[in-house]
Amino acid sequence: GENVEQHPSTLSVQEGDSAVIKCTYSDSASSYFPWYKQELGKRPQLIIDIRSNVGEKKDQRIAVTLNKTAKHFSLHITETQPEDSAVYFCAAITQGNEKLTFGTGTRLTIIP
């Protein structure tokens, strides 16, 4: 089955700087890659996603890139703000089924 690796496990950046979180996946048939933000004790919230026929997608301060050949995708957050502090999970869905396989999460801390 699909396996998703995520790095780093923790990340601290100064407010205003950029943050990058990276994930790799194992199943070349995976076709959908969402990113979820989870604040302490709250539900995972979908913040951005990308499909396998697209290389990059941007939504204001967040962007996701996908390299299908290398089987990795990354989340980029620019001009970070204190409210960006949370745990971020990447995930993948393999074509033909609908279960999300999650990465292990990255705890992002924005230092004011």
Place this chain on the structure above:
Amino acid sequence: EPEVTQTPSHQVTQMGQEVILRCVPISNHLYFYWYRQILGQKVEFLVSFYNNEISEKSEIFDDQFSVERPDGSNFTLKIRSTKLEDSAMYFCASKLAGVHEQYFGPGTRLTVT
């Protein structure tokens, strides 16, 4: 904006007891899921449900687990005889047909003592 809801928010039960966790998916969604998250770990898939039957389940979802859509709005997860290792946050999710985006409920924290 419609959201997935779950009850209760926190359930404490003794080992060996049965628990039922309840979810109300977004009303026009047709695919339903249960995931769990052990404290400090990643979210893990348990089961998916479509057209009144299980479409996929993980190895975690053994004979002690069952799901049901008893009416047009609720989706439940039952654990027949809870174990200490069942302690986790359980998330329900739902989605529309034809899209991938899954929307999560706020979770039920299950504590087995």
